Amino acid sequence: MMSTELYDRPGPIARRRARLWTAAAAVVALAIAIWAVAKLASQHVLDGDNWIVLTQPDVLSALLAGLLATLKVAGVSVVLSLVLGLFIALGRMSKRRWLSVASRVWIEALRGLPELLLIFFIYLGFPAVTGASISTFWALVAGLVLYESASMAEAFRAGFLALPKGQSEAATALGVRYVKNLRYILLPQVIRQILPNLVSEMVRVTKASSLGFVIGYVELLLTGEQAIEYLGGQYAVPIFAGVAVLYIIICLILSRVSHILSKRLS
Incomplete structure (x- = not known):
């Protein structure tokens, strides 16, 4: 029997x-973890009085508000980037050379920045060029998109190129318009193929939304930083740990949703 192992x-x-x-x-990882815990304990960072701050209603409501702001940016950015990315992909595959070249330049230029x-350029450059102001929310969304x-x-x-060419040719021969x-033949199959990739991008956008703190958009990370400035530096580790847990929970939920959708679509 022929082996298929590579x-x-x-x-x-x-x-x-x-x-x-x-x-x-x-062993090395365990030793580092023990050293870190001992170091934090010696500085009274692990004292229960510091961590009980995460149970305070004001802190919890602030972190949840920051989480909602993060999810809002991530959701809008993903939807808009999906639509724009689809049109750019179609332009990249177009038989019109000028459109294909323009789409390729767009892809290569933006992937290298x-x-x-991009967020700074939108937030600072857009008002300078147009004279119109832009909110921190839309500046962050535009940069991510x-x-x-x-x-x-x-x-x-990649999803379109992976499909058999005969499907599109058969549809054209039957008089189906482009x-x-x-909409009905190619795109549903492409979405099934690239679904894991799309979820990975959703997770990445959710984490990248933390860049909004540099322009003053109050998302989850900036909310945690503001809480530390208000309560004191001794609460930095507990609050940032809570912020990290919220990010991890969101990413795990998205990964689980991707797994469920992949099983149903298959």
């Missing part, structure tokens, strides 16, 4: 060596 199975010596390296890394630079549209475009293009062919 690598050689490790032998006894390689497996023993891998177990030793794994055990050594685990830091998100923070510009960056994410390039990644979404490449994800959509828009209907795209």
Whole structure:
């Protein structure tokens, strides 16, 4: 029977060596964790009086408000970047050379720029050029959408290229117009294929929304920082730990939703 494996199975010596390296890394990680806990305990950071701040209603309501602001930015950014990314992907695959070249330039240029630079450019450059003010919310959303549209475009293009060409050709031969062919035949299949990629981008956008603190948008991270400034530096570790837990919970929920949708769509 022909083997389909693309690598050689490790032998006894390689497996023993891998177990030793794994055990050594685990010991080192455990030692670092114990040292960190002991250091924090010696500085009274782990005292219960400091961590009880997370049970105060004012702190909880502030963190939840910051979380809602983060989810609002992430949701709007993902939807807009999906729409814009789809149009850019279609332009990239267009037979019109000028449209394909323009879409490629858009993708390559924006993928090479830091998100923070785009956010600053929108927040500071847009009022300077147009004379109109822009809110911190839309400046943050615009910066994230510009960056994410390039990644979404490449994800959509990869999904379209993975489909058999015969489907589109058969639909055209049957007289199905391009828009209907795209909406009812191609796009549903593409979304199924790139769904894990889209969820990964959603998780990344949710974390990237924390960049809003540099322009004063009160999201989850800035809310935690403001709470520390108000309550005192001794509460920095508990509050930032609470912020980290909220980010982890959101990312786990998105990953779980992706798993459920993948099983249903398959």
